[in-house]
Amino acid sequence: MSVNLAHCARELWDRTVENEVLLALPLLAMLKEHQNLTVSGTALKLTVIMDDLESVAQDYEVNDPLTVGEKTVTQNVQWNWKKTQLPVTYDVDDQIEGEGDAATAPVKVVDTIVEAGQTGMRKHLNTLLYGAAADAGKATFQGLRSALTHDTTYGGLGRLIATPLNTWWQGASLADTYVDQAVATVPTMAMLRHAATHCRRHVKPNTRLYCITSEQIYAQFVSQAEARNIYTTEGVRLLKYGFASFMVDTNIEMVCDSYLTTSSHPTWFFLLNPETWEFRIKPERNFKMTPFKWLGEQANGLDKMLARILVAGNLICRKPNANIYLSNVA
Numbered sequence: 001m002s003v004n005l006a007h008c009a010r011e012l013w014d015r016t017v018e019n020e021v022l023l024a025l026p027l028l029a030m031l032k033e034h035q036n037l038t039v040s041g042t043a044l045k046l047t048v049i050m051d052d053l054e055s056v057a058q059d060y061e062v063n064d065p066l067t068v069g070e071k072t073v074t075q076n077v078q079w080n081w082k083k084t085q086l087p088v089t090y091d092v093d094d095q096i097e098g099e100g101d102a103a104t105a106p107v108k109v110v111d112t113i114v115e116a117g118q119t120g121m122r123k124h125l126n127t128l129l130y131g132a133a134a135d136a137g138k139a140t141f142q143g144l145r146s147a148l149t150h151d152t153t154y155g156g157l158g159r160l161i162a163t164p165l166n167t168w169w170q171g172a173s174l175a176d177t178y179v180d181q182a183v184a185t186v187p188t189m190a191m192l193r194h195a196a197t198h199c200r201r202h203v204k205p206n207t208r209l210y211c212i213t214s215e216q217i218y219a220q221f222v223s224q225a226e227a228r229n230i231y232t233t234e235g236v237r238l239l240k241y242g243f244a245s246f247m248v249d250t251n252i253e254m255v256c257d258s259y260l261t262t263s264s265h266p267t268w269f270f271l272l273n274p275e276t277w278e279f280r281i282k283p284e285r286n287f288k289m290t291p292f293k294w295l296g297e298q299a300n301g302l303d304k305m306l307a308r309i310l311v312a313g314n315l316i317c318r319k320p321n322a323n324i325y326l327s328n329v330a
Contacts, residue, residue: 005090006292006305008110013117013289013309020118021287026257027129027144027272027279029241030210034274039281044079046155046318050168075169077155081282082141083312084128086121088113088289092303117309121287126259129315130268144270147171147317148325150178155316172198172324185329187217187269189224189248195271195324196252203273203322209252210238212270214260217329218244221254269329276319285312 022037023029031037056069094109131143135153146152148171151160159166161178170178174185174195185191196209211221225231225246236245236253244256252271260268281287292305317323 005094005110006307009088009090009114010289010291010307012110012114016114016118017287020115021122021125023241024122025126025129026210026212026238026241026243026255028125029238029243030212030255030272030274031277031279033237036274036278037281038278039283039286041283044081044280044314044316046077046316047074048077048169048318049073050075050166075157077157077318079135079142079155079314079316080138081312082133082138082314083285083310084124084141085311086117086124086309088117088307088309090292090305121309121311123259127263130260130263130265142314142316144272144315144323145325146315147320148270148323150181154320169320171320172201172322174198174324174326181326182328183326185269185326187213187220187329189221189228192221192248192252192271195326196249199271199273199322199324201321202319203275206251207273207275207322210255210272210274211248211252212255212257212260212272213329214266214268215256215258216261216266217269218254218256221248222246225254267328267330269324269326271324273319273322276322277315277317279313279315281311281313285310287311 023032028037051071051073053069053071053073056067056071058067058069060066090113128141129143130145131140132145132149132152133140133142134146135142135156147154150170150173153159154169157166157169159170161167161170167178172195174180175183192211199209200207222231225248230248231246233239233246235247235250238245238253238255246254248254260266288310290308290310292307295301295304295306
């Protein structure tokens with residue numbers, strides 16, 4: 001492959017990766033808006049608040065001895081750095097057919113390969129970020145369902161409602177049972193507001209929330225908002241990234257993600273507090289494309305050029321109980 005072809009591919013990837021990959025995903029666009037899409041090499045460790053000191057408060061008479069109460073109110077949590085990569089290859093035919101002078105530079109070949117890489121990485125990230133990967137291992141990014149699925153280990157802390165164990169670290173529960181995520185639920189404005197109330201129990205009352213859901217559920221909420229004459233796009237933040245969205249009650253932004261429909265998850269419903277999430281990326285593997293290398297240099301190698309797009313990071317949530325996930329909304 002020509003140096004020109006390789007250079008064009010890397011340059012085009014570097015220039016367009018944010019808009020075509022990162023900000024093409026509603027979850028990451030949301031985090032970008034709230035400055036929680038960060039490039040940092042520090043460890044994925046947090047100290048989170050799990051309780052308050054209400055239980056050590058004392059009501060007393062003037063002659064009563066004053067109590068000295070102690071209580072552990074913080075907990076350390078930690079996640080692994082996860083890794084993913086996408087190989088980009090050209091073969092000798094791409095090189096020969098893509099060669100040309102300055103007037104016929106191989107823009108079409110480069111555009112095609114880079115666009116395929118962007119589409120592939122975008123789809124792969126979407127799958128990961130909606131996923132439920134476990135803490136263990138360093139191969140698969142953890143997603144929304146990793147943090148919000150009830151009775152799973154997250155950040156190194158086990159969660160079990162039967163015991164109960166670390167209920168404060170569970171995702172919010174619409175019925176306060178922590179076994180209701182798969183219960184059939186009708187998408188109504190009343191249900192949305194009920195879910196918002198649960199998400200705001202442990203944060204500021206008027207915290208902005210984002211409801212990310214499928215085309216089908218989004219359409220039902222649009223119809224209900226229009227019928228009540230409350231449909232408005234005033235104050236929306238994700239519309240500028242190309243996502244269909246509108247506001248409910250001035251502080252809930254409804255967002256349509258077609259991925260949930262096309263990936264056969266039309267009944268998934270997420271109500272998220274962006275201040276409790278962070279997508280952390282390692283600086284040296286921040287969607288970087290490596291230089292192309294000729295594979296024919298190796299014994300029995302092929303007449304191809306190979307580069308890799310490298311990513312290391314993870315999606316972490318510092319307060320799962322301020323978010324809710326339902327899997328059977330229809």
